[in-house]
Amino acid sequence: MTTQTTKINKLVAIYARVSTERQENEQTVQNQLMVLREYIKKNGYTIASEYVDEGWSGDILARPELDRLRVDAKNKIWEAVLVYDPDRIARRYSYQELIMDELRELNIEIIFITTAAPKNSEEKILHGVRGLFAEYERAKIAERFRLGKLRKVREGHILTSKSPFGYTYVPRKDKEHGYYEINNQEAEIIKMMFSWVADDGMTVRGIIKKLRELNIRPRESKRGVWSTSTLSRLLRNKTYIGEAHYGASYAVVPEKPLKHQTYKKVKKTSRRLRPEEEWIMIPVPAIIDKELFEKVGRQLKANYALCSRNVKNKYLLAGKIYCNCGRRRAGEGPMHGKHLYYRCTDRIYNYPLPRTCLEKGMNARIADQVVWDKVKGLMGSPDLIMRQAKGWFNRRQARTEQAVMPISNLKKELNKLKKEEDRYVKAYGAGIITIDQLKEHSGGLKSQISSIKGQILSLEQEKKQDEVIGLPTEKELEAFCQKARDMLNYLSFEAKQKIIREIIERVTGNKEEVTVEGYLPVDLNNNYAFRSVYCDGADAPRHIESMEPDIKENYAFAPIHRNCRFA
Numbered sequence: 001m002t003t004q005t006t007k008i009n010k011l012v013a014i015y016a017r018v019s020t021e022r023q024e025n026e027q028t029v030q031n032q033l034m035v036l037r038e039y040i041k042k043n044g045y046t047i048a049s050e051y052v053d054e055g056w057s058g059d060i061l062a063r064p065e066l067d068r069l070r071v072d073a074k075n076k077i078w079e080a081v082l083v084y085d086p087d088r089i090a091r092r093y094s095y096q097e098l099i100m101d102e103l104r105e106l107n108i109e110i111i112f113i114t115t116a117a118p119k120n121s122e123e124k125i126l127h128g129v130r131g132l133f134a135e136y137e138r139a140k141i142a143e144r145f146r147l148g149k150l151r152k153v154r155e156g157h158i159l160t161s162k163s164p165f166g167y168t169y170v171p172r173k174d175k176e177h178g179y180y181e182i183n184n185q186e187a188e189i190i191k192m193m194f195s196w197v198a199d200d201g202m203t204v205r206g207i208i209k210k211l212r213e214l215n216i217r218p219r220e221s222k223r224g225v226w227s228t229s230t231l232s233r234l235l236r237n238k239t240y241i242g243e244a245h246y247g248a249s250y251a252v253v254p255e256k257p258l259k260h261q262t263y264k265k266v267k268k269t270s271r272r273l274r275p276e277e278e279w280i281m282i283p284v285p286a287i288i289d290k291e292l293f294e295k296v297g298r299q300l301k302a303n304y305a306l307c308s309r310n311v312k313n314k315y316l317l318a319g320k321i322y323c324n325c326g327r328r329r330a331g332e333g334p335m336h337g338k339h340l341y342y343r344c345t346d347r348i349y350n351y352p353l354p355r356t357c358l359e360k361g362m363n364a365r366i367a368d369q370v371v372w373d374k375v376k377g378l379m380g381s382p383d384l385i386m387r388q389a390k391g392w393f394n395r396r397q398a399r400t401e402q403a404v405m406p407i408s409n410l411k412k413e414l415n416k417l418k419k420e421e422d423r424y425v426k427a428y429g430a431g432i433i434t435i436d437q438l439k440e441h442s443g444g445l446k447s448q449i450s451s452i453k454g455q456i457l458s459l460e461q462e463k464k465q466d467e468v469i470g471l472p473t474e475k476e477l478e479a480f481c482q483k484a485r486d487m488l489n490y491l492s493f494e495a496k497q498k499i500i501r502e503i504i505e506r507v508t509g510n511k512e513e514v515t516v517e518g519y520l521p522v523d524l525n526n527n528y529a530f531r532s533v534y535c536d537g538a539d540a541p542r543h544i545e546s547m548e549p550d551i552k553e554n555y556a557f558a559p560i561h562r563n564c565r566f567a
Contacts, residue, residue, distance in 0.1 A: 011048040011078040012040060012111070015069055017088045019057045029054055032084045035113060039082060048078035056265055058091030061098075064263050070099070073106050080109035086131065091138060093131030094441050097420055128423075129432055132441075152177070153246045153280050164239050165219060166190040166287050180244065180284045187287045189216055190240060194288050197235065198295045203303045204231050205351070212352045225352060235300060241293045242286035245279045313340055314493055316368035316500055321507040321514075325357040331364060340364035362511045371507060371516055372496060379484040382477040414452045421445045 016032040029052060040047055049072065051065040066089075069081070081103060083089055090096050100117070103110055110117045118124040149159055157177035163169035166187045167180040196202040196210065208226050211217075218226050238245065251268035315331040321342050323329050327349070329342035341361035350356060378384050421442055428438040491499075504518035 009044060009046040010080060012045045012080045012082050013048050013069060013072070013078045014040070014050045015066070015081055015083050015088065016051070017053040017056055017058065017063070017066075019055070032088070035084060036082050039111075039113060045080075045082075058087055058089075058095075060265070060267065061090060061095050062263055066099075070102065073103055073108055076106070078108075080111055082111045082113075084112070085114045086112060086127075087134065091135065092441075093128060093135050094420065094424075094445065096131055097128070097423070098416070101416060101420070125427070125430075125432060128427060132433060132437060136437075150280075153282060156282060158244065158282060158284070159246060164237060165234060166240065167284070180239075182285050182287060190234075190287050193231070194235070194240075194292055194296050197299050197303075198292055201299060201303070204228050204235070204300075207231055209352050223350075223353060232300075235296055238293070239284060240287045241290045242284055244282040244284045246282060247274060248276075248279045249273050313364075315340065315342070315364055316493070316497055317342065317364075317371060317504075317507050318497075320500065320504050321362075321367070323357060323359050324508065324510055325359060327357065329362065332361070342367060359510050362509070362514075367507075367514065371504075371514065372500070374516060375500070375503070376484075376488045379488065380481050382474065382481050385477055385481070386474070410452050410456050414449060414456070417445055417449050417452070421449070 014033065014036045016029050016036065018029045018032075033050070033052070037047070051069045053063045053065045056063045072078070073081075086096050089099050100110055115127075115130075116123075118127040153159060155177065156179075157172070158169065158179055160169060160178075163180055166183055166189070168183045170179050170181050172178045193207055193211075196207055202210070205228065208228065208231065211226055217224050218230065221227070249271040252270050252272045253267050254270035257269070313331060313333045318331055319328075321329045323344035323346070325344060325346060327345050330345050330348070332341050332343050333339065334341070340363070342364050343361040344355075344357045344359050346357035347355040424433070424438055424442050424445070427433050428435065433441075504516060506517045508515050508517075
């Protein structure tokens, strides 16, 4: 009798990454995948899944496909991960170690094409040294590029891919530097625009309208019309008087990003100006003279100061009111403020094209009064506050029971980072890395550790607070509401506006009906009814940790979500 043994194929996942659009166009990711698939076939493995991050820098750890790989690793749907080279996982050695340690703890094998994955302590140290040297070499290359750019700029070379309107960029040929050449057709348009402002006192919006009438389109625009921001920058650009600049600004991570995205291919999407004395001036052909440029600058300042749209009237809901289409509503005061309206900003953003939102304006005085009466009515009604507070309390109690799992996950992540920090310290103690390298690589870890500790502390405090917080009694609520009723009848406009801005999140609607959403902090022990406390979603206050410990427990948060009819 013959016994046959069947070889079980190993299930392997493939990960590939390219960092730039050029690499994508040159199909380097396909080259990686081809090599990886040949390795799989040669060794008799089976491809379980492929993860490809195209156009992602190795300095960014938050990548969609890498995150998907890490999630699938925890589900144990394959036994190993095949990668072309460690730097495909990450450019930074610390990031490489983080991912590799995570996979090892899940008993998942890591296979590299170009090098063997470290299996013991000695190989890990050698791998670390290799990674640190590679990172150091990349830093040297980046610095050489930076110094090379500075040298070229100081020699008069224009470093750009797109020239300002009015110029054509002539790229480098042989030993000749790249330079700007005047585009005669566009230059005439530039001269007209500067003349309209200097001689006719035309505003930026007036220039947009004039260009639209003349059918003069910008080079690149989906709408085919000029924007106010583009023209404002153009009229202040010193390139047109023969002074192009390099290094006027530098890229930074935005402090208050307009879009909160989980994944960003570029972290530094905002710009910050350097002091003007640090700018490097590059001579270019001038289109207008300096006197005209300065005259336009003075006229733009005068236009801004005299603009009727800058006249400030009293709008109680300013900054909080939105149209049903999703855009903000802005205050507008025809007849020098005799009539005040909240109008949809769609007509501003689409100018000079026809507006897309057909909602009519809302009478601001009526809208302000209706919303204020509703807010005042809620703050003076114990029954309404108790009803809302009970709903909030029940949701908060339910969330307390679910808080244990996130805390345990954060503690596991904290332990991993501490172990990684210890490895760097040991490497320094063994003389493998210098003190400067230790500071460089442990600095980011310390920041991550501090952040996770803060999250754990915040969750534990919130959990502890949820365990002791209770609902106010009817007597306490009646006393609070009586104080609110007495106070709200004698407030100035500024005081009312401050209350609205602190407790209302959003007002949405049209001239017939509005919906008000917000959160009311109820202080039962103090003689005043309002605190600078906000809530995130329907439950937790964002800044509750900044409140004094002895008054934290005495806050109930009553969500406002009511319809106010104008009828």
